Amino acid sequence: MAGKNISMAVIRRLPKYYRYLGDLLDNDVQRISSKELSEIIGFTASQIRQDLNNFGGFGQQGYGYNIEALHTEIGKILGLDRPYNAILIGAGNLGQAIANYSGFRKAGFEIKGLFDANPKIIGLKIREFEILDSDKIEDFVKENKIDIGILCVPKNGAQELADRLVACGIKGLWNFAPMDLNVPEDIIVENVNLTESLFTLSYLMKEDE
Incomplete structure (x- = not known):
């Protein structure tokens, strides 16, 4: 991600991803597809994949996203891994x-x-x-x-x-x-x-x- 220009529109969507993924973790959901996430969060599946691909992409074809891992990684991107x-x-x-x-x-x-x-x-x-x-x-x-x-x-x-x-x-x-x-x-x-x-x-x- 170093040196890559990420649009503010993408950055301002990250906290919403983080919040929804946290809610899913609280409900013991372990994985989710971009389509399923789109139905919950209100963004298109394509938008979700594009946003996350800015930071390397975290999903697996046919598996979707590991919610705990994705939540942790977005937290790091947002700088929430430090006080x-x-x-x-x-x-x-x-x-x-x-x-x-x-x-x-x-x-x-x-x-x-x-x-x-x-x-x-x-x-x-x-x-x-x-x-x-x-x-x-x-x-x-x-x-x-x-x-x-x-x-x-x-x-x-x-x-x-x-x-x-x-x-x-x-x-x-x-x-x-x-x-x-x-x-x-x-x-x-x-x-x-x-x-x-x-x-x-x-x-x-x-x-x-």
Whole structure:
């Protein structure tokens, strides 16, 4: 796979494969054909084979896919065979909901600290975490080897916080702020814009009328 350009469309389908294969494992299913997988996941069998062939292909003619092996390999492709340490900045309603979600820890993403600038909530606890003052971010990142910064802050503070995290050496930002961040090329940003997603839903509902 080294040096091969994989389209973002393929990459964004991989987590769905991983999730569905995990569900099959939970139900003790051991193997599956691309046709059977297509009926479950909603992609065509041809699309599934093409996607997986980007990474070498994992099926056998007449046998299909070994689900446990394929799930493991897709996990490796997604980088889920290593742990990640994260901090969450912005402990309002959205930030608290994310901090309370146990699925991240199960997948190997460990939230190590919560931060906010609001003195009214600094010192409160969310799960086992005490909400810390945002002024302490730099020291905390250095002491805890943080990989990912999760931004759940308003638009007007997001860029400054992103700059601070980048300066600390963080290479990945999961951005819930409603703006595009300006960061160096070697910084990975995944934007989650809830309003844009809702607008897309609105459009599709309108077109379906």
